[in-house]
Structures are given as C-alpha cells and as structure tokens.
Amino acid sequence: MDRVESAPDGEWVVRNVSGATQGKAYRCPGCEQEITPGLPHVVSWPAWSGGEDERRHWHTACWRNRVNRGPGRSRY
Known part of the structure; x- marks a missing residue:
C-alpha cells in the first residue's frame, strides 16, 4: 500500500517492499x-511528479535518515 510522507x-509517495519476490538488485541512492x-526495502518517488518514472529503491534505514545527510546528498 502506498502512502504519502x-x-x-x-x-513523497512511499511503498514498503517485502522482498518476498525474487527480483533484481537495486542501488540505494542513500548509501x-x-x-x-x-531484501525488504522502500520504494519512493516525488509526490509532485505524478509519476512512478522517478521511483528509487532505498534501504529502509537510508530512507529514514536521508534528511540527516550533509552536503551532496542525493535528491532522491
């Protein structure tokens, strides 16, 4: 289920991914x-974009800590 944070x-539109399905590997923009x-993780995309084209897959901890990152932090 999607939620807005x-x-x-x-x-951001955020979706928890259980990791139950065997999919492909993704690169976390946080780390x-x-x-x-x-591996269970989070998928998010900007709510203002209106599209899932900008989806990014994050480690759950990286998603929670993204606003604490210093200069050079990823936009996603």
Whole structure:
C-alpha cells in the first residue's frame, strides 16, 4: 500500500517492499550500496511528479535518515 510522507525535502509517495519476490538488485541512492534481491526495502518517488518514472529503491534505514545527510546528498 502506498502512502504519502511529508519531510523537509518535500512530499513523497512511499511503498514498503517485502522482498518476498525474487527480483533484481537495486542501488540505494542513500548509501550507494546494493539492495540484494529478497531484501525488504522502500520504494519512493516525488509526490509532485505524478509519476512512478522517478521511483528509487532505498534501504529502509537510508530512507529514514536521508534528511540527516550533509552536503551532496542525493535528491532522491
């Protein structure tokens, strides 16, 4: 189920992914490390974009801590 989260970096549509399905690996924009297939994680995209074309897959902890990152932080 999708939800909208508001934070200092804007409003985001967020979806928890259980990792139950064997999919492909993704690169987390928060830590630049791989999210391996089967690992529960978060998918998010800007609420203002209106499209899932900007979806990014994040480690759950990286998503929660994204606003605490310093200069050079990822937009996603």
